[in-house]
Structures are given as C-alpha cells and as structure tokens.
Amino acid sequence: MTIPTLLLVGCGKMGGALMRGWVSSPTPPRIFILDRKLQDAPAGCTIFRTPEEITPDVKPDIIVLAVKPAGAEAMLSSLKTVLGERMNHTALLSVMAGKSCEKLASWCGRADMPVIRTMPNTPSCVGAGATGLYASPHVSQAQKDLAIRLMEQVGTVVSVPHEEDLRTVIAIAGSAPAYVFYLAELLEKVGQDFGLDAHASRALVRGMIYGVGKMLHELPEDAETLRKNVTSPNGTTAAALSVFMKEEHWPRLIPEAAKAAIKRSRELDD
Numbered sequence: 001m002t003i004p005t006l007l008l009v010g011c012g013k014m015g016g017a018l019m020r021g022w023v024s025s026p027t028p029p030r031i032f033i034l035d036r037k038l039q040d041a042p043a044g045c046t047i048f049r050t051p052e053e054i055t056p057d058v059k060p061d062i063i064v065l066a067v068k069p070a071g072a073e074a075m076l077s078s079l080k081t082v083l084g085e086r087m088n089h090t091a092l093l094s095v096m097a098g099k100s101c102e103k104l105a106s107w108c109g110r111a112d113m114p115v116i117r118t119m120p121n122t123p124s125c126v127g128a129g130a131t132g133l134y135a136s137p138h139v140s141q142a143q144k145d146l147a148i149r150l151m152e153q154v155g156t157v158v159s160v161p162h163e164e165d166l167r168t169v170i171a172i173a174g175s176a177p178a179y180v181f182y183l184a185e186l187l188e189k190v191g192q193d194f195g196l197d198a199h200a201s202r203a204l205v206r207g208m209i210y211g212v213g214k215m216l217h218e219l220p221e222d223a224e225t226l227r228k229n230v231t232s233p234n235g236t237t238a239a240a241l242s243v244f245m246k247e248e249h250w251p252r253l254i255p256e257a258a259k260a261a262i263k264r265s266r267e268l269d270d
C-alpha cells in the first residue's frame with residue numbers, strides 16, 4: 001500500500017494529538033504541517049509557518065484542517081491560492097466542531113470539493129481516540145477509505161449517515177474527554193480534602209479511570225452490567241449512586257450538558 005501524504009493545517013491541541021497518534025502508529029503517513037507556532041516536529045515531518053511557505057513538492061492526498069472554525073475561511077482561501085491545481089487532486093478532512101461540508105467546499109473554490117468531516121478527540125494522541133466521520137457525496141470511495149484508515153490509526157472510527165449526526169458525536173465523544181477529566185479533577189480533590197496526599201489521590205483516580213476505560217474497551221458486558229457488578233446491595237456504591245442517580249442530578253445534567261454542546265456547535269457553524 002502506498003504511504004499517503006497529509007498536509008496537517010493547524011497543529012495545536014487537536015491537530016497535535018492526531019500528529020502524535022499518527023507518528024506513533026506502525027505505518028505513519030507522510031506528514032507536512034502548517035502551523036505558525038509549533039516548535040518542533042517529529043522526525044520526518046516538515047513544518048511550514050505560513051501557506052506561502054508550502055513548497056511545490058507538497059502534493060497532499062488529504063488536507064487535515066485543524067484550525068478554529070472562525071479561521072477556516074481565510075485559511076482555505078490562502079491554501080487555494082498557494083496550492084492552485086493541487087487543490088483538484090486532494091480531499092479535505094475537517095476536524096472542526098463547526099462549518100458544513102458545503103461551506104468548506106465553497107471556501108476551497110469548488111462546489112464539488114470532496115470534504116470529509118470528522119469529530120475526533122484528544123485521546124487520539126495515545127492511539128485511543130474516538131472519531132465520528134461523515135463523507136460528503138463528492139468524496140470517492142477511495143478517499144473515504146483513506147480517511148477512515150487514517151483515523152483508525154489513532155483509535156475507533158464510527159461513520160455516521162448524516163452530517164447533522166456529528167453534533168451528537170461532539171456531545172458524547174469530541175467534547176466528552178473534558179467531562180471525564182473534570183470528574184478526575186473533582187475525585188482527586190475529594191481524595192485530598194478527605195485526607196490522602198496529592199500523589200496518592202492522583203494515582204488512585206488515574207488508575208481507576210484507566211481501568212474503567214480498559215474494561216469498557218475490552219469486555220463484552222454493557223456499561224450497566226459493569227456498574228451493577230460494582231454495586232453491592234445496600235453497600236457503599238449504592239449509597240454514592242443514590243446521589244448521582246437522583247432525577248435532578250446526572251439523569252438531567254448529562255443530557256442538559258450535551259444539549260449545550262450541540263447548541264454551541266450550531267453557533268460555530270455561522
């Protein structure tokens with residue numbers, strides 16, 4: 001199989017996570033990076049600071065757009081000018097939480113530009129990402145296969161049938177690592193407030209979340225069964241869950257938070 005060439009546009013928190021995942025994978029793609037502040041790139045990757053620095057030998061199979069949605073139009077307009085004809089032989093893969101395929105294609109100057117929209121997450125940096133992927137009708141099967149292959153190199157990929165579904169992916173996977181990190185912060189603080197030293201509290205919480213992730217990833221049982229296995233009748237877990245499971249707590253707050261993420265994704269489209 002030939003090694004695909006990527007132009008990674010924006011190598012901050014998400015683009016950087018993808019880059020780290022790709023370079024650590026067994027068959028890394030060839031990566032060119034466009035980012036104005038990235039200090040060091042891994043061996044084999046080339047950094048450009050501005051679109052104008054991109055050299056004529058860069059002929060990407062896929063352009064991965066990982067800038068903020070507000071900067072996308074200006075960036076694509078510059079890339080269109082700099083890449084010229086090369087823009088006709090590439091596909092665009094956006095990781096942005098906003099901006100439709102149609103809009104992105106129009107900013108590339110081609111209504112029929114093949115655009116793949118994805119919603120990855122930062123665990124991609126350790127090969128444990130979870131990505132939702134939608135391919136617009138102008139994407140060829142070969143281009144879609146390439147996009148799926150690339151994202152599978154950094155974790156799990158789920159193709160969604162409708163572009164609109166990506167909003168749900170944002171709420172339950174793209175933004176969701178932050179919810180779990182927040183839970184980790186709160187549990188670590190509880191550990192310390194209740195008498196453990198900071199190191200012990202951190203090690204226990206991290207180990208616990210790692211173990212839970214590994215069980216969810218590796219075992220066939222559903223989450224509900226795994227939860228019930230922890231919950232002895234009238235035991236300590238039941239006491240704690242009776243707080244979380246109150247109707248006005250997690251059952252209301254989790255969907256409410258998801259709706260807030262979805263609402264914000266609509267605003268980022270404008």
Ligand SMILES: NC(=O)C1=CN([C@@H]2O[C@H](COP(=O)(O)OP(=O)(O)OC[C@H]3O[C@@H](n4cnc5c(N)ncnc54)[C@H](OP(=O)(O)O)[C@@H]3O)[C@@H](O)[C@H]2O)C=CC1
Pocket residue numbers: 009010011012013014015016034035036037038049050051066067068069071075095096097098119120121122174175
């Ligand atoms: N963070 C996350 O967990 C996730 C983010 N996303 C999406 O990823 C995209 C990027 O988010 P994130 O990585 O957090 O953002 P960052 O700001 O961390 O990364 C963007 C990078 O692109 C650089 N950049 C922006 N404009 C230019 C330009 N014109 N020329 C050169 N470099 C440029 C930025 O430099 P500078 O800082 O100087 O502007 C920065 O290094 C967003 O659209 C977001 O919706 C998707 C899933 C998860």
Ligand SMILES: O=C(O)[C@@H]1CCC=N1
Pocket residue numbers: 097170174175
């Ligand atoms: O917060 C954001 O807008 C981005 C998209 C998903 C995660 N981070």
